[in-house]
Amino acid sequence: MKVLGIETSCDETGVAVYDDQLGLLGHELYSQVALHAVYGGVVPELASRDHVRKAAPLIDSLLQRIEVAPEGLDAIAYTAGPGLVGALMVGAMLGRSLAYGLGIPAVEVHHMEGHLLAPMLEDQRPTFPFLALLVSGGHTMLVRVEAVGDYQVLGESLDDAVGEAFDKTAKMLGLPYPGGPELAKLALTGDPSRYSFPRPMVDRPGLDFSFSGLKTFALNTLAKSAATSQDKADIARAFEEAVVDTLFIKARRALQETGLGSLVVAGGVGANQRLRDKLDTLDAAVFYPRPAFCTDNGAMIAYAGMQRLLAGNAMGLAVAVHPRWSLEGLGR
Amino acid sequence: MKLLAIDSATEACSAALWLDGEIISRFELAPRRHTELLLPMVDAVLAEAGLQLPQLDALAFGRGPGSFTGVRIATASVQGLAWAAGLPVVPVSTLAAIAQGMIDAQGAETVACAIDARMGEVYWAQYCRNARGVAELVGDEVVVPPVEVPLTPELKAWHAAGTGWGVYADVLRERLDSQAVDIDGERLPDSREIAKLAVDAFSRGVAVTPEQALPVYLRNKVTHQRGGKL
């Protein structure tokens, strides 16, 4: 069986075909990052306009490249939330109408479920149950994953998501948008012993996060410095260390509290090398999706869609999107 | 000729199936419920005719102007339906659909259409009825403040229609030198007229591939300077 996955929840148009026997047959991604960079953040209307221009041609070129005819598809999966409402509607209507036109089922996918299950696309894949650390531009979560659809959120950010904190701090340091990877690059030349940043909420019990204080701390440190390029690199380094350490401490605590032996790291910040190096020292088997599947992509939606299809979650013709959508209420 | 038209560009949501001059249609005033209603409407008109998509000759859609999100709902839907069924697509102006409605309902010869575009502007275009009884654009479609709508002096005795007339009747009437004979400030685009216009256009060779079926927003300045909000 082949499922076409469509992702349009934010600023990436992603499409992919997953086959339950053969695995991932192919995927394509169109990133709007350059489009939004001049505005210093995602402009929702521009994102929607781009999705409606790009999604259909992307599907067409993917299917031609992997030599799958439209009639060869068995279902269509689309991201129904959470995300930008207008952007979600494009992928949802396109996906639902494609499925209707082909006479095949359509399934809704929860974007974060896509991220959680992304490591399943790799050869080295975890077995259930596992702990997931979801670190993206919009989310920071520790999730106990019992099985597909059975998720318990153990902790999440009370304010900024970790990727957001990276981006905002990077902007403050004068780095281009999206600043996460830029900040990580700058941190390479920073002196780790120069500044010491707090590790927010680590001395309190629980698994929640807070990152907005770190951003403020970075701002104050910058204001007190001469703001030379070395000062900025040192601040970037201290900020990154503090974030990585905080994530590490909470992940370790979650592994201890749950007794789980494997950790899955998903979401864009999972591409951060220092975070990976640190998490690899945990007493657990740590799994990462390949970098392309850490950030938004169609492959994870096709995979999650296949699981939803197998669980019998096909949709009717009335389409709805869910800009805010809890992961825990999903069900199997 | 068998053609299916859909529209969700304004408060209205509709689908119409053209079967050699006969029309089966659904229409609802349903702000914010377009994603929910559009495909069930498509399914209903096809079921009533006992037809499947691949048995049709073409699809059509209201390509705008209108609500940005609404226009994209119809656009994404028509792309998916057309691609799946291997059908060509005829994009139809929602302003032209309103004009066609006035021609068919009131026998109008000339129609000045205005859709409320919010932010103190209207989507505006003028049409005359051509020899085939079809609304034909005179001048350009524009988005402008009502006091600035462009006029075609040669044409007289306007019928006027669209929500822009509902909101700005006085300003627009003055602008037209009180030549509007009949004003329908509530008229919305309907897929019945979109189907009719599309059949005419298709017979003259107008059609695009599914990927080329795209919105016409008219309003293209949607951001302010760096860091600005919508």
Ligand SMILES: Nc1ncnc2c1ncn2[C@@H]1O[C@H](COP(=O)(O)OP(=O)(O)OP(=O)(O)O)[C@@H](O)[C@H]1O
């Ligand atoms: N090497 C890196 N170091 C730190 N942050 C990074 C790195 N690479 C990417 N990021 C950050 O990851 C984020 C993007 O991740 P992703 O695409 O998963 O998130 P999103 O789509 O914005 O959010 P969500 O998936 O929650 O809706 C951005 O904030 C980016 O700065």
